[in-house]
Amino acid sequence: MTSVITGGHVLTVDARRNEYTGGYVAVDGTQIIEVGPGPVPERFAGAERVDARGCLVTPGLVNTHHHLYQWATRGRAVDSGLFDWLTQLYPVWGMLDERIVGAAATAALAWLARTGATTTMDHHYLFPRGGGDVLGATVAAAAEVGLRFQPTRGSMDVGRSQGGLPPDNVVEDTAAVLSDTQAAIERFHDPSFGSMLRIGVAPCSPFSCSRDLLTESAALARDRGVRLHTHLAETSDEDEYCLERFGCKPVAYLDSLGWLGPDVWLAHAVHLDDDAIGTLAAHGTGVAHCPWSNARLGAGICRTRALLDAGVPVGLGVDGAASNETSSLIGEVSAATHFARAVGGPSAMSVREAVELGTLGGARLLGREAEIGSLEAGKLADIALWRLDGPPHLGIADPVAALVLGPPPPLELLLVGGRAVVERDRVVTVDEARAEQAARDVSASLP
Ligand SMILES: [Zn+2]
DSSP states (O other), rough: EEEEEEEEEEEOOOOOOOOOEEEEEEETTTTEEEEEEOOOGGGGGSSEEEEEEEEEEEEEEEEOOOEEEEEEGGTTTTTTHHHHHHHHHHHHEEEEEEHHHOOOOOHHHHHHTTTTTEEEEEEEOOOOOTTOOOOHHHHHHHHHHHHHEEEEEEEEOOGGTOOOOSGGGGGOHHHHHHHHHHHHHHOOOOOOOTBBBBBBEEEOOTTSSSSHHHHHHHHHHHHHHHHEEEEESSSSHHHHHHHHHHHOHHHHHHHHTTSSSSSSSEEOOOOOOOHHHHHHHHOHHHHEEOOOHHTTTTTTOOOOHHHHTTTTOEOOOOOOTTTOOOHHHHHHHHHHHHHHHHHOTSSSSSSSHHHHHIIIIHHHHTTTTSSSSSTTTTTOOEEEEEOOOOOOOOOOOOOOHHHHHOOOOEEEEEEHHHHEEETTTTEEEOOOHHHHHHHHHHHHOOO
């Protein structure tokens, strides 16, 4: 079944960065088969038409850092920095189970879709004893909502009694983590082209994971050919923790463990000096920039301009909903632009570059740039149609500027592999009202 999206402004993010006013995107099944300037070629005369007049057509956004479970614990420790915020939230997170995680993940994924995400990762590192199959609950939620999913089996093994930050009851035994991570890869990982589900490995952070867990996790990920992720250099507290315990800063610590490589992406990377940026660039290690979460926790502003100039791959992430109650991926595109300019001047991030970070940049971090991140023949039909002809964007001639600098627009249509997930700004794959009620109920059930 062929359909043609026609009449919109098409921002391809292809190798030549082509844009077509009144262009078209032809989709056959799960893939894009042709993109070009209008009018639609005669050979598509019999295809179904999707009217995109008044819309900007972009690749679907790629979310490179998230904790879906946190949708159940939004709006807590609202005036705290990272370590204090974590200390207040860990005991609540210790009560999670598969029912809570499933309801939170469904609500979080539905909202992500509403904000333009067609692919998302999830960093899940909490496996409370007796909590059931929490990773399976996120996988089921993503299948239901219909987003392309890259969950990571996260972990923590250094509790407070060992000098870590989390309380002992939310950390796991190192050997158990590794065997369960291997089992998760075997159970879920689909490496095929167009896969809806790839697994990654993601020990949580240097202040909650042992040297053994970090080293063995990297070895496991590389042995199984899956990607590797962690939080790094988020706050100055973490710099101090690493200097005190390991005698070096976070990037140097990971480098000393043989951790860094082109198969790795790091969340935040706010506190980097020039040497650390050079180290990441030399290894081809990417950064998931989460500007809104960093601002919410007062962590600082990532040096995106310096990272990009050094050749470090950069994508965008909303981070968990407990440190970013907006949880809007298009909001992160906007924040990345504004924050870069606030510290680096007006040329520090163009509106088009910000969309690239949210699309192709994210695809690179997840190792999927051959499949997603741009509108090109042969890529997957992950496409967003942003409606820009309403009052909030009135008079903004450049549709890309309207998307990035204006308020988040309604989504006319969001396709994942050619399947509609959002239509006229409503999620159509799940009953939104029921998902919202379930999320409300699990939030209320926690102390
Ligand atoms: Zn995070």
